[in-house]
Amino acid sequence: MRLHVLHKTHYTYPSPVRDSFNELRLQPLSNDWQRCESCFVSVLPTTPLGQYLDLNGNLVHHFEIPEDHSKLIIESRSITTTSKRVDFESFPYGVQMKNLREVGGNPECRDYLQKSHFVSIDPETWREAVEIQGHSKDVFQTAYQIMEHVYLNFEYCASTTSVDTDTLEVLKNRRGVCQDFAHVVIALCRCLGIPARYVSGYFYDSTRNRTMRGAEASHAWLEVFIDGYGWIGLDPTNNCVVRENYVIIGAGRDYRDVAPVTGTYFGRLPESMDISVSVKRMDE
Amino acid sequence: MPLNRFSSYETDGFFDEMFGLGDGSEPLDHYHRLVSRIAKLDGERMEAKQRQAASSFLEHGITFTVYGDDKGSERIFPFDLIPRVIPLTEWQLVEQGLSQRIIALNLFLNDVYHGAKIIKDGIIPREVVESSPHFRREMIGFDVPRDIYIHICGSDLIRDENGKYLVLEDNARCPSGVSYLLENRQIMKKAFPLTYRDMSVRPVEAYPELLLKTLEFLSPRQSGKPVCVLLTPGVYNSAYFEHTYLARQMGIEIVEGRDLITTDGFVYMRTTHGLVQVDVIYRRMDDEFLDPTFFNKDSLLGVSGLMDSYLRGNVSLANGIGTGVSDDKVTYAYVPEMIRYYLDQEPILDQVPTYLCWKEEDCKFVLENLPDLVVKPANESGGYGMLVGSASTQKQRMEFAQRIRASPRDYIAQPIVALSRHPTFCEGRIEGRHVDLRPFILYGEDVEIVPGGLTRVALEKGSLVVNSSQGGGSKDTWVLKD
Numbered sequence: 001m002r003l004h005v006l007h008k009t010h011y012t013y014p015s016p017v018r019d020s021f022n023e024l025r026l027q028p029l030s031n032d033w034q035r036c037e038s039c040f041v042s043v044l045p046t047t048p049l050g051q052y053l054d055l056n057g058n059l060v061h062h063f064e065i066p067e068d069h070s071k072l073i074i075e076s077r078s079i080t081t082t083s084k085r086v087d088f089e090s091f092p093y094g095v096q097m098k099n100l101r102e103v104g105g106n107p108e109c110r111d112y113l114q115k116s117h118f119v120s121i122d123p124e125t126w127r128e129a130v131e132i133q134g135h136s137k138d139v140f141q142t143a144y145q146i147m148e149h150v151y152l153n154f155e156y157c158a159s160t161t162s163v164d165t166d167t168l169e170v171l172k173n174r175r176g177v178c179q180d181f182a183h184v185v186i187a188l189c190r191c192l193g194i195p196a197r198y199v200s201g202y203f204y205d206s207t208r209n210r211t212m213r214g215a216e217a218s219h220a221w222l223e224v225f226i227d228g229y230g231w232i233g234l235d236p237t238n239n240c241v242v243r244e245n246y247v248i249i250g251a252g253r254d255y256r257d258v259a260p261v262t263g264t265y266f267g268r269l270p271e272s273m274d275i276s277v278s279v280k281r282m283d284e
Numbered sequence: 285m286p287l288n289r290f291s292s293y294e295t296d297g298f299f300d301e302m303f304g305l306g307d308g309s310e311p312l313d314h315y316h317r318l319v320s321r322i323a324k325l326d327g328e329r330m331e332a333k334q335r336q337a338a339s340s341f342l343e344h345g346i347t348f349t350v351y352g353d354d355k356g357s358e359r360i361f362p363f364d365l366i367p368r369v370i371p372l373t374e375w376q377l378v379e380q381g382l383s384q385r386i387i388a389l390n391l392f393l394n395d396v397y398h399g400a401k402i403i404k405d406g407i408i409p410r411e412v413v414e415s416s417p418h419f420r421r422e423m424i425g426f427d428v429p430r431d432i433y434i435h436i437c438g439s440d441l442i443r444d445e446n447g448k449y450l451v452l453e454d455n456a457r458c459p460s461g462v463s464y465l466l467e468n469r470q471i472m473k474k475a476f477p478l479t480y481r482d483m484s485v486r487p488v489e490a491y492p493e494l495l496l497k498t499l500e501f502l503s504p505r506q507s508g509k510p511v512c513v514l515l516t517p518g519v520y521n522s523a524y525f526e527h528t529y530l531a532r533q534m535g536i537e538i539v540e541g542r543d544l545i546t547t548d549g550f551v552y553m554r555t556t557h558g559l560v561q562v563d564v565i566y567r568r569m570d571d572e573f574l575d576p577t578f579f580n581k582d583s584l585l586g587v588s589g590l591m592d593s594y595l596r597g598n599v600s601l602a603n604g605i606g607t608g609v610s611d612d613k614v615t616y617a618y619v620p621e622m623i624r625y626y627l628d629q630e631p632i633l634d635q636v637p638t639y640l641c642w643k644e645e646d647c648k649f650v651l652e653n654l655p656d657l658v659v660k661p662a663n664e665s666g667g668y669g670m671l672v673g674s675a676s677t678q679k680q681r682m683e684f685a686q687r688i689r690a691s692p693r694d695y696i697a698q699p700i701v702a703l704s705r706h707p708t709f710c711e712g713r714i715e716g717r718h719v720d721l722r723p724f725i726l727y728g729e730d731v732e733i734v735p736g737g738l739t740r741v742a743l744e745k746g747s748l749v750v751n752s753s754q755g756g757g758s759k760d761t762w763v764l765k766d
Contacts, residue, residue: 038380038632041627043626044394045399046402048405048626051628073431
């Protein structure tokens with residue numbers, strides 16, 4: 001699929017702010033399944049843009065606006081070609097839970113087995129994870145069950161959580177948005193020793209009646225590591241295995257590693273923040 | 285094949301759109317189907333089709349006016365029946381390169397009218413920007429609607445002797461030619477219906493709709509349907525046909541200055557039902573003529589008070605005021621630097637190396653190498669007032685050298701690029717003629733480019749000047765779906 005993503009973020013401040021430093025993670029990455037053909041990130045007020053690769057291998061744009069400004073506009077336009085990630089005829093079954101200990105030594109997985117800023121590993125979470133696992137001995141099967149559990153038992157509703165909500169709170173209140181759903185599944189997987197990482201990106205809603213949740217917005221899901229298959233994407237918000245209609249910006253331990261826009265400035269809180277995302281398919 | 289109209293075709297060592305770097309015996313893959321169709325047409329049928337096309341142009345009134353010609357005549361824009369074909373992957377690269385460019389140009393305009401960081405950081409010299417005749421001090425500090433200055437851009441692309449696409453110039457004021465693109469397509473669909481269908485060509489018909497969407501996006505009144513109008517200088521303008529055509533296609537009113545009045549900072553259109561408030565003006569005249577109280581006092585074309593309404597945010601203009609500083613040919617030389625500065629990327633499309641006569645060392649080089657260069661005025665359009673060194677006389681060169689010395693800021697020079705050629709129907713034979721490509725880029729909610737663009741062809745043998753005012757013609761441009 002060839003997908004065009006337009007992601008606009010507009011902040012307006014009630015009085016001029018200054019000394020704004022920001023980092024943006026808005027450019028889709030290129031890997032075995034997707035190729036970012038072009039990505040233009042533009043910032044107003046105008047400022048020279050810089051970029052670097054962070055520790056997770058994600059591309060970060062950064063800029064600073066020292067002078068007074070009362071609005072900040074960040075736009076990213078990208079075109080990404082994606083290919084089929086998972087063979088739906090044969091899911092990556094066959095890796096046993098008891099072999100997970102070997103994976104723990106894999107440096108690629110180490111970070112994704114620990115607790116992190118938003119992801120808590122504690123007895124409560126572990127108990128729920130073990131319950132969901134039941135008799136399953138297969139890694140992919142277990143991860144899938146966890147995703148399904150969260151999809152079925154957690155309420156999807158906006159504005160009940162914030163960007164700072166961690167898994168303890170979500171597990172208690174049983175509701176949230178895609179970010180919270182992903183965090184909870186990650187926590188449950190990590191408790192059982194399944195390496196799981198947080199992924200930010202977008203998806204194109206290819207269902208007939210546009211029934212997927214979280215479309216036309218920044219989306220988040222997770223990936224679990226299956227030995228011999230690599231990282232497999234699961235979207236607990238929509239209860240599905242990630243396929244070619246998903247565009248990945250980047251992956252990390254949790255939201256904090258891949259937040260689309262982060263930064264600091266001197267001044268009052270924004271009066272308004274408008275975010276709009278449109279994902280269009282270009283090869284139909 | 286019983287008859288092959290290409291059997292005696294010569295590429296003469298130029299890059300040929302149809303035959304690539306080859307000798308003219310084997311067409312490139314994406315041209316195969318077209319070549320086998322045209323090769324089979326005998327001269328009579330080809331001429332019949334050509335006549336048909338010419339008469340449709342006349343019937344549809346698709347003409348333009350040539351300036352500096354005593355006859356003051358309207359002409360048909362000569363049309364060539366052999367379309368240019370662009371494969372999808374090649375087009376995608378062009379499309380991305382142009383998107384990158386229009387984004388950077390808009391950031392540049394935002395910057396020069398809001399603090400000019402790019403000047404302070406030493407990327408572009410202050411004198412280049414401020415000496416541009418199209419730099420509008422009045423715009424400093426003004427926030428244009430939606431922060432977009434250039435909504436409609438026509439960039440000219442050429443291909444060099446290896447087939448590499450190069451940007452030759454950007455037209456960020458009032459680019460014209462899109463009506464020919466749309467009409468050419470209508471005519472080609474009639475002339476080669478089956479070939480057109482079989483080759484699965486990407487359609488261009490959405491342009492008027494996209495343009496209207498772009499204009500409506502700018503409206504200061506977001507409730508209800510915005511009132512957009514097209515402001516034309518009038519029937520004597522060379523692109524008047526295009527103005528009427530686009531207005532009709534978009535279903536909006538075409539107005540002259542006298543049809544608009546301003547009251548209390550709002551712009552109204554006189555209609556048979558009384559005054560109607562106007563939200564967006566697609567203006568097809570240069571800044572200087574828009575408002576006699578603000579710019580050129582002698583202009584009879586404009587609307588008094590228009591700038592006042594614009595600066596109060598009550599009416600939007602497309603393109604914005606002051607965009608000319610970005611398509612100044614001296615500024616052009618700095619576009620790659622702009623892309624690096626604002627987007628931290630390398631330019632996707634290269635451009636032609638440019639010598640700036642206001643720089644002493646460049647000027648010296650230009651004066652010493654006039655026969656090998658093309659000299660262009662920095663702020664003219666339509667191919668007027670340029671010198672192609674290789675095709676000039678000693679006297680012309682002397683004259684130009686004098687002009688350059690007198691006002692170096694007004695001239696730039698570029699090496700003569702051996703433009704690619706395309707087989708073209710010339711007096712019963714098919715011969716190679718030089719071509720360029722002008723795609724039209726729209727920037728509203730998002731950047732949109734209709735596939736392809738207007739392919740202009742220099743009909744005179746050996747000529748490198750494709751401008752319609754200088755004896756150029758056009759072709760349809762087919763971007764394939766796969």
